[in-house]
Amino acid sequence: AQKITQTQPGMFVQEKEAVTLDCTYDTSDQSYGLFWYKQPSSGEMIFLIYQGSYDEQNATEGRYSLNFQKARKSANLVISASQLGDSAMYFCAMREVYYSGGYQKVTFGTGTKLQVIP
Amino acid sequence: SAVISQKPSRDICQRGTSLTIQCQVDSQVTMMFWYRQQPGQSLTLIATANQGSEATYESGFVIDKFPISRPNLTFSTLTVSNMSPEDSSIYLCSAQDRQNIQYFGAGTRLSVL
Numbered sequence: 001a002q003k004i005t006q007t008q009p010g011m012f013v014q015e016k017e018a019v020t021l022d023c024t025y026d027t028s029d030q031s032y033g034l035f036w037y038k039q040p041s042s043g044e045m046i047f048l049i050y051q052g053s054y055d056e057q058n059a060t061e062g063r064y065s066l067n068f069q070k071a072r073k074s075a076n077l078v079i080s081a082s083q084l085g086d087s088a089m090y091f092c093a094m095r096e097v098y099y100s101g102g103y104q105k106v107t108f109g110t111g112t113k114l115q116v117i118p
Numbered sequence: 119s120a121v122i123s124q125k126p127s128r129d130i131c132q133r134g135t136s137l138t139i140q141c142q143v144d145s146q147v148t149m150m151f152w153y154r155q156q157p158g159q160s161l162t163l164i165a166t167a168n169q170g171s172e173a174t175y176e177s178g179f180v181i182d183k184f185p186i187s188r189p190n191l192t193f194s195t196l197t198v199s200n201m202s203p204e205d206s207s208i209y210l211c212s213a214q215d216r217q218n219i220q221y222f223g224a225g226t227r228l229s230v231l
Contacts (some may be wrong), residue, residue, distance in 0.1 A: 050217075
């Protein structure tokens with residue numbers, strides 16, 4: 001099974017509107033972390049927001065918020081008041097800790113291409 | 119947070135040659151990672167590079183092809199050896215800060231002719 005599933009290959013949103021990018025994950029661990037990254041056409045990966053599995057409050061960072069529903073294993077990204085500069089690929093990712101190996105691994109979803117329309 | 123400088127930003131290489139990518143972090147970090155992103159694809163972890171130990175490679179990646187060095191807590195290199203056109207990708211370095219957030223360099227766009 002896929003660790004991270006992003007079912008929307010592409011999304012359009014009108015400028016100044018809000019948009020939700022979907023992400024579901026699969027893990028049997030109790031302790032894990034969820035991330036969202038933005039990748040503009042320039043190629044750099046920009047960290048947006050983080051949610052720990054034990055965090056009771058949904059994470060927020062400016063116009064970004066993470067709608068964390070633990071029982072449903074979903075971690076959707078909400079972007080409010082979209083701007084033209086938000087047009088980019090968005091990746092959901094999950095960090096798991098492998099205690100037996102003593103190392104951590106972050107697995108990325110396939111991404112959602114968001115296009116903001118003027 | 120961590121600020122990561124990666125170079126070169128892009129290169130065009132001939133088949134059979136090797137390229138070393140450098141990654142410099144502005145603070146001391148325990149864990150650094152190297153990823154590959156093939157055109158139109160997501161990120162795939164190549165290896166985890168911890169200072170003072172051998173890099174841990176993911177399935178499908180081997181040390182002979184992708185040797186990694188981690189001489190100190192702020193620096194790492196990835197070498198892509200004996201390159202073929204299939205190695206054309208973006209290679210990304212990342213570092214994990216004390217809050218367990220991974221920050222990325224700007225990436226190296228590699229084209230192999």
